[in-house]
Amino acid sequence: MDSDGARSPGGGRTQITGVVTETLPSALYRVRLDEGGFVTAHVADRIDRNFVRILVGERVRIELSSDVTRGRIVGKL
Numbered sequence: 001m002d003s004d005g006a007r008s009p010g011g012g013r014t015q016i017t018g019v020v021t022e023t024l025p026s027a028l029y030r031v032r033l034d035e036g037g038f039v040t041a042h043v044a045d046r047i048d049r050n051f052v053r054i055l056v057g058e059r060v061r062i063e064l065s066s067d068v069t070r071g072r073i074v075g076k077l
């Protein structure tokens with residue numbers, strides 16, 4: 001939280017880009033990061049509410065959790 005009590009966008013988590021390589025069960029996706037390596041990610045609520053469809057081969061922006069093997073898709077590029 002900032003000094004005025006508002007949450008900073010992204011919550012201070014690392015955002016990185018990648019390409020969706022596989023659709024997994026339970027609305028999960030395997031994403032190959034631009035820096036190398038893979039992340040298992042789910043779609044953020046703000047995207048899911050707008051019925052945005054994520055397909056294999058699309059470039060996405062990922063917000064990594066503290067466990068760098070998991071993340072959240074926060075946007076399509």
